Amino acid sequence: MDEEMDPEDNWSRSVRAGVLMQEAGFAKTDYDDAVDILQGMSLDGTPTIQQRILPGKRRKIGIWEASIRATRNAHEAWDRFQNPPKAGLKLGLAEYTAMFEKLTQREADENTRALPGDRALNFPTTQEANLTEFEKARIRPPSISQLYERMQLDGIRPTGSCLQILVANTESMEMARKYLHDSDGTGALYRLMSQEMDVQALKKVPISLISACIQVMIRQEGKLARKYMIRAIELAEQRLGTDRTPLSDFIWGTILKHLSQHHYGLRIAVHQQLKLSLHIIKKLDGPSGITLPQFIQFSKTLRKIAKRELGQLSTEMESGSLKIENHALWPLYDGKSRHRDAMHWDTFDDKSGALDLFRALRASTLQMNELFDKLLSHERDSRQLLGAKKLEPLEGMMWRKDPARSEHAYEYMLSLAYLGEFQQMAKLLKWLIQEWGQPGVVQALSDVDEPPPYADFVETLCAFRLIAEPMLEQGEVESLREAIGAAGLNWSWPDEEAVEAYAEMQEDESINILARVLERVRLSWADTRREAETGAGK
Template sequence: MRPRGITWSKVAQWLWVLSGPTPNEMTERLLSKPFHRKEILKPTHRPPFILLEILRRDISKVKTLEMLISYTRDHVLNLVDTPRSSVPKDQAITSAVFKGTSESDDASSLRKNQRRTITKSEKFGIEENAFAILISRLLYQTRRIWPSAMVDIAHLIVRYMQSSSVTNVSPLNPPLFIRFCKMNNYFLRLLALPSSIEPMQSMAYNWEAQKLLLELAGQFDPPLRLDQASYRAVVQVLAATKKSRRESRSMTFRNRSWPPWRVEQDGMDAQRSQEEDFSRVISAIMRSRESGYTQDDQLSIFGGVDTDGTPTIHTRKLLKSRSLDSSTRARDNHDDEGRVWAARIEATRDVYEGWGAFSEFCKKGGRPTISMCLAMFQKINYESKRSALQLDLHVPPGDAREVYPVSDDNFSEFYKSRLQPPTIQNLYQEMRAAGIVPSGRCLRFLLQHARTVDEGLGYLLDSGIHERVVAYLANGGESQIPPDVVAQVSIPILADFISLICRFAPRLKKISFDTELEMAEDFRSPTKRNSSPARSETWTIREARAIQHSHPRDPLTHAAFLLKSWRPKFRPAWYALLKCLARKDIVMVRNLVTDSSRTCDNHELAWRVTRAVLEDFHSCDLELDPEGFRLVCQTFAKYAEAAFNESQRHREGLIETSQIIKAECAKLTNGGVEVPSKVNTRLRYIVEGAHLHAYVRAMGLIGDHAAITSLLEWMVRNHEELDAIASLAANGQRMLRQTIVAIKAFCDISEHAVATAQPLVEQVESWGGWPGEEEVEYYLNRGHDQVQGAGAEPDDDEKDD
């Protein structure tokens, strides 16, 4: 017996919507496609469970998610439009955290005004539990593909809670107050979870969304209360958010010895209290303690204060929420001390300080944990990187992974030997001798930084993965992945392994005026490469794809084989191969580089294989994000630069295939025009200067000034959002300026292009005006290679899709 009001026609419509092959198709059917070509599914015939069912699937396209958020706004919550919100800038912690449950007169009057503006005609077609599930699934999707939309979801939460209290007499009655407190605390915890795309930079959106709920808590009467988990969620977001200028500056005026006490620069510093140097993390922890809660010592150490009150180095750190239930607490108690000491190791400036903390724990009779070993692995690795590249660091300590040079000028050789940490290999042997098995983030870090493929395979064997599974990863096999392989190898581990083998792809190494091949001799497969001459003049996409699908013979072939076999929906796995193909010195076929006249053919083949990989990528229902777009642009630009003085065939092929780049750019920029949307967020992606520069360079090398001008017009329309995004990265403004310099460099050969581009650039004051000749000359000589520099955001070992 069917419920009253439910007809078989409606049920058939619901089945038609939910029978779509993909979430994108389901969304199109739900919103606009006709049913039986006659009847459109009316809003009143769309119950919330259909939307919830669609959101259970992994949505792959940002446009689809934008449509679902708008649908939730218009048809589920029946909300009116609100003004656009810009990308958040760094702000002080909201008064809701500092003042606890207190409320100012301004907040009280604001609440009354808001209540007067909401009409009683706003009725929601969804009850509170279903609404909580809906928001939870929307936030899950935004964390996967569209982090900036978290702010829009927070606006929906605010409007729902404000409207739900309209018919209630102020102050809130006890049952409603309890329900609102639970709801607010639940959403605050969800908003602390990091996104899969640029999780460190995306934390600015997490913080902006959390601030909306914190401000909302103070607008009710009585103000909503935050529980312990909510305070922790706020502290976690602040710990991962970019440090303010004051916080970064305070780290530069620290004693070089340990503990790093503040060095007073003048009389004003002497009069300033220690509390004035506290970070926002410590300030939030203090507010939590004032409310009667305790917070993890680990968060306090990353915030800049140790458990005994001595200072540490305020370090940006991405920490995921952990459940506070009794079962989880009992299970994690044995590792709590290890996490605290791992934080002490990380919250240091150089490898000596980190090793000192590690050694101190061992001297006290402690047994190192895997989290402590990972922290020490990171310190040793980045010290090796700094010393090998002789990096001149310009970032305050704690702002990036790079470590500072050790301060040992006054140390004797004997004392230096005592402070000297072991190598990664020796530390790993000690870890294994202690019975610690590599797993999780530690295993991933070891794979990412293994010296050889064999070493990486050894890490996998030590982690407990079966020998047959490791053999499949090393040498391939049948086209269908065996079930036991799928069960034992997670997709993030697969991505790291693909990145590892791609590091050993053959490359060109220039020595004086001679050129030789630096081949990957340690690769597992003993089969030699196919050395038959390549017919570059007749290469097709099908032939390029054959390289991917043949039996693995070299790192590139094997990486493509694994991707084709697994078909992962984890973009970093695909980007590992795209990054390798984008390298200027990568060797596709030996014969194409031993003959200097055919170097361009080598780059052409890399571009053709990239196109083939991109087809497989799209066949998995995936979209390129800005980082993947940058890699594809770099491969295209590499080929375009080599083909500058080559045959007409190369130039025609470049112009023809440039449509691929333009199509991907249109996806990132809404087709280059501002599309009216009921979602507040204007940009669908976190587009940085490095991504824009890669596209400008690719189009500039083929002389497509119209494409550059179109992008510049889009940049001018969205300059506020682009500037705010640039402020989230240490080198963001520099890379944005480099994009402007590249536009001038490539447009200079056309008077019309300059006449169009220059007025556009000069409209935006923050871009520094039209570049001068010196900037262009520097860029053409060397600047275009400096896409990434020291002082980048910290590497994220914890992101997981």
């Protein structure tokens, strides 16, 4: 079919508009040519890779820069970089910026449905099989350092987007400092990496560059990891203040995500790690509340930290230690523990660090549950504002800003499990039944041949049955099961075989370890009851 088509049949609307403009007697400018290149047609009429992501409207793009951007990957971009579309053109900052951007883009996933140009990714192309190693090396794009060296030889300083890309993608603090120093030659930006820059001077620095500096800081490892993490948080606080923008949310979210790594990597204690995470989430929780992705990231951070501590508790338990009840996690799982009131006074007098960790875990958990309630409240307010302008039931469920979709509910359910919030797990499941059990939603689900992925709660139910059910009263669990049937939902209550299969399919052993620890907790309850009965019999 393609053989029967004319080239103009594949023109984009933008290219067609340019052709119509010429036919009407208007001459094209260089900017018009650049737009055509980005939208699928080069100067000689041959096709380029149409770009869905365009540069900002505040600047005009040149044809050489456009030809570099309208490629599938860094190899093609490098070829365009070396061969200007017109004779006499001179390389400038814009062309180098476009090339640096191509060099730093991620490789597209092999299973992605996106096409070249849809997203800022590098897409593979078929390589010639009979090329010699010398030829392959000749056409291979340079490294960032090699290209930067060439840019310096051309007398071009890194500024604007170019500086941001270079700083954000370097692993070395030394190189980040070099980029900042080279950008103006005065050392003013260099002080971003130190404690010397005052707040007023900092306000003159673009937030995008602040974001780049923070990204390289939080990636640092070794002895200086703690120093740079603290500096990144201070830098964000000084520059962002109380501002709430998409970029500020991105910056705080990036810091929060990196805080979930092992505390050894950050060179801080676990309770300090939790306090920093709590500090950041409170920064994000402004008058308009946090976003759903931020809430999920915070819950994941707490879960990762609890997972690592759970491994230590399990090791102590298997070694036959008599002090496992003094571990900070134990009173989270054992509501009858003597440490249940440790938020008010020290009951961990025989184990250093446990009190601080327990209090940090409890404070973070309470904050997470409070944020959950806020998300629900904001969603209710939003739906009230919609009034009569209601969406279709399933569409409305898909666009909700609370954890009603299965992927978000599952993440929250798992985090609650590792933090010992069994009653909250039951509360979450009850709320999900209420929301998905609305008559309109139930009817919409029954009308479709296959429920959408965000309505599949099998894993959520399995996690609840595996972890929460044994820790709750049987009557409470049974009431939830009956509520599913009463609501008319087609959710299947997982049987024992399904729960076992779910546990076996997990990427690590942590959830099985958690189940064994909780079994030990229940055994301690049984031992306590027997001792009480024996004492009463005497």
